[in-house]
Amino acid sequence: MDITVHSTFLPHTDPEESLAFYRDVLGFEVRLDVGYGGMRWITVGPADRSATSIVLYPPGADPGITDDERRTITEMMAKGTYALVQLATHDLEGTFKRLQAGDAEVVQEPADQPYGVRDCAVRDPAGNLIRIQQLP
Numbered sequence: 404m405d406i407t408v409h410s411t412f413l414p415h416t417d418p419e420e421s422l423a424f425y426r427d428v429l430g431f432e433v434r435l436d437v438g439y440g441g442m443r444w445i446t447v448g449p450a451d452r453s454a455t456s457i458v459l460y461p462p463g464a465d466p467g468i469t470d471d472e473r474r475t476i477t478e479m480m481a482k483g484t485y486a487l488v489q490l491a492t493h494d495l496e497g498t499f500k501r502l503q504a505g506d507a508e509v510v511q512e513p514a515d516q517p518y519g520v521r522d523c524a525v526r527d528p529a530g531n532l533i534r535i536q537q538l539p
Contacts, residue, residue, distance in 0.1 A: 412460050413460070413531045424507070433445065434448060443459075462476050463476075487533065488531065493538045499512065508525060511524040522537065
């Protein structure tokens with residue numbers, strides 16, 4: 404079987420803030436920016452990895468969720484417990500400095516983990532947890 408990860412979805416609370424974070428701070432390219440019904444879906448990804456994308460989406464867009472579920476999602480996003488993505492880089496220290504300069508909310512500075520990796524963690528403007536691991 405030849406299966407790859409094409410895209411993953413992270414909710415946003417403000418498309419402009421999310422766009423600025425992923426494009427300007429992380430350096431991702433914008434691949435698609437679609438609006439519909441007052442909502443925006445923004446697809447971003449690393450410029451050198453066109454096969455993998457993150458779709459930043461409005462969490463209330465699904466017509467199948469209830470108002471209670473929408474409130475729960477909003478509360479979890481605010482606490483940073485709703486969604487996460489794990490990224491990797493060859494320059495963890497440099498990437499972390501760029502995130503700090505971009506005013507990312509730091510959750511954990513670069514550290515060696517007991518499970519064998521070195522990583523750091525920040526939150527994006529919507530509260531999503533982003534862990535970034537050092538590549539060998």
